[in-house]
Amino acid sequence: MIYKQLAYIPIIFQVDEAILLSVPELLQRNNFYFNKVVVVSGKSFSSNYAVQLCQNNSWTHFVLKDNTFAEVERLKQFSETSNCDLIIAIGGGKVLDVVKRVSYLTNLNHLSVPTIISNDGLISPISVIKNHHGKTESISGMMPMGVIIDLDIIQKSPVDYIRAAAGDILSNISATNDWILANKEKGESINDIGFHLSRSAANALIYFNRKVLKDKAFLRMIVQGQINSGIAMSLAGSSRPCSGSEHLISHAIDFLDLSKTNVLHGNQVASISLFTLFLQDKLLNVHVEYALATGIMLNFTNLLHSTDKLTLQLLYQKAREMRPGRFTILDMITEDLFVQRVQAFGVYMQEKVKP
Ligand SMILES: [Zn+2]
Known part of the structure; x- marks a missing residue:
């Protein structure tokens, strides 16, 4: 057959x-x-x-x-x-x-x-x-x-790959927040099943109670989360359900060669998701706890060669150019505000990890 x-x-x-x-x-x-x-x-x-x-x-x-x-x-x-x-x-x-x-x-x-x-x-x-x-x-x-x-x-398989898979799913939250924003600001249509599949895939992991990367039960959830994310994108007909401002910033970092280490895509995007959630005013304690439990870097700027104003401005500009038409939180702020928020985020995360 x-x-x-x-x-x-x-x-x-x-x-x-x-x-x-x-x-x-x-x-x-x-x-x-x-x-x-x-x-x-x-x-x-x-x-x-x-x-x-x-x-x-x-x-x-x-x-x-x-x-x-x-x-x-x-x-x-x-x-x-x-x-x-x-x-x-x-x-x-x-x-x-x-x-x-x-x-x-x-x-x-x-x-x-x-x-x-x-x-x-x-x-x-x-x-x-x-x-x-x-x-x-x-x-x-x-x-x-x-x-x-x-x-x-x-x-x-190497644990870093599993961590990257667990990390990439955090972008679903940030991406779907951007999607809501695009709907509100630009009237972009939302595919409901794609939206909820993407979000529930991420939340199933974020709220899972034993987040041990090599544990079979958690591993099964990660795999299922990836499958559901894939289906969400298929239903939406684009990467929208799983790719928003966090992916734009990540692609800009790669494009400009700003990263000092060779970190897997999923790990990089996970770190940046914490920041874009902060930008969207949607960062919750559970997101930070998820990052801590799975070993995701809390402050993405630690990945960069430099965090001076000029580099951050360049990063913002490039991120906005990476995918014309994909409306995100980055379209709601100015270059100067972006730089300020990156700095404020650094301070916020330092507070979080204080013993
Ligand atoms: Zn990704």
Whole structure:
């Protein structure tokens, strides 16, 4: 049977312990039957998982070297000449993105089995591919027909990735506040389901009582939160439910190369969310407690090379240019007020951590 992706949301969602080897069963249970399956992985640890899956089912293993256009082409040719009817992507974001792209180009179904969770690209029709200048480009990809997440695999992944995933979800609160503002000020329409899905995904984590990153129960909530965020964006037809002023500032920091350390996107955006919530006058104690419990940096300016007035002004200007048309709290304040609020935020956070 051939499943053609018409909907914007994957059909299979399965998050559980030790389910890697149940992939064939999950397909059958959903009435999907394939003749020739190619399992694509990266070179290192995702390769071991792919080998296990292939051995059990006599499927073909394909190892990707990188997330370049050349690799997209190599996999495209391989899947066409091998006559496969399903690609299973097992690995980190790079593997998932290359497969999404190949699936888009060939119209082949694919299934995602992530081995790490760290950002909001898990469920999205966007592929980030590296061009021959070494720069990444965000281009169209196909939404996976299913996402299968093995909690044992995620638990073994580096804790910093888990923290980034837990952190990125804090931006849902700041982003949805911006969305309300855009609705009030500019009449932008709000997709109710997308709005509530995004917000409840974040609140389920913020109000969870045992926030231990490697605990299975919390991990399950983080994974579910990412899935719900992805669905929220699909329903809204844009990243609006999960991306507001905090993402604009984060993208501007990356664009201007202002960060002194190489911090994961989710961690950076989480720190900035605390500040944008402060700007919106919506920062609650539970948000700060969430950051403390998960190890998110309280004051995002500690990430920057410099916090002088000129740098902050530049940051504000660039943030406002990052995504024309996305109305946020940044459009409600002046450059000078932004600088003042950054300084006031620093003082506020210092008070918070005083013993
Ligand atoms: Zn993000």
